[in-house]
Amino acid sequence: MQKTLLLLAGGFVLGLSGRPDAYFRILKGITKEWRAIERRRLHEAIKNLYRSQLIDCREHPDGTISLMLTKNGKERALHYNPEAITIKRPRRWDGLWRVVIFDIPEVHKSARDALASKLKQIGFYPMQKSVFVHPYNCTDEIDFLIELFQMRPYVRFLLVQEIDIDLALKRHFRVTV
Numbered sequence: 628m629q630k631t632l633l634l635l636a637g638g639f640v641l642g643l644s645g646r647p648d649a650y651f652r653i654l655k656g657i658t659k660e661w662r663a664i665e666r667r668r669l670h671e672a673i674k675n676l677y678r679s680q681l682i683d684c685r686e687h688p689d690g691t692i693s694l695m696l697t698k699n700g701k702e703r704a705l706h707y708n709p710e711a712i713t714i715k716r717p718r719r720w721d722g723l724w725r726v727v728i729f730d731i732p733e734v735h736k737s738a739r740d741a742l743a744s745k746l747k748q749i750g751f752y753p754m755q756k757s758v759f760v761h762p763y764n765c766t767d768e769i770d771f772l773i774e775l776f777q778m779r780p781y782v783r784f785l786l787v788q789e790i791d792i793d794l795a796l797k798r799h800f801r802v803t804v
Contacts, residue, residue: 709775712749714765720802726785727751727759727769731778738776745772752799760790762800 673694677684681700685693727746731739743757749768751759766784773782790796797803 709745709772712745712768712771714749714761714763714768716763720762721764722788723762724787724790724796725761725763725765725769726754726787726790727761727782728785729757729778729782731757731781735778735781738778742772742776742778742782752796754790754792760796762796762802 673682680697683695683697685695687693729739729742731742739757743753743759746759747753749761749765751761754760769782769784773779
């Protein structure tokens with residue numbers, strides 16, 4: 628669903644972009660994502676998006692159909708923009724730590740480095756080279772990043788009640804129970 632939203636948002640951005648260099652960058656990203664999605668999964672994802680009211684369909688007199696993001700769909704697509712990902716801080720911390728661990732092979736070094744960099748950028752605490760901790764709910768954001776970097780087989784997401792460096796993490800994130 629996230630990939631399909633990205634494709635639709637890419638088309639939307641392409642339509643709004645007025646710079647030729649941006650066209651090629653956008654088209655390259657869209658083409659890469661398009662190849663990654665199996666046709667059957669795409670049709671199922673479109674059905675699910677339609678049911679969830681994230682997209683709307685319009686049939687034209689010439690028989691073609693346009694898929695458009697609804698207002699809610701545009702908001703979700705912007706939410707999944709990799710450059711704009713943020714983790715919202717709730718009023719109260721639920722007392723659980725979100726731990727991302729990974730063992731990504733050397734052949735995928737660039738994706739591994741990009742993932743680690745992005746985790747730091749969005750506020751994760753690097754507990755070790757491949758272990759990152761955050762106190763707030765971020766399941767959707769992490770799923771999106773894992774899919775974006777195509778590292779699903781190598782990344783695990785844990786919900787943890789206790790960590791031996793609990794006090795240091797609470798101080799770092801300024802959280803209280």
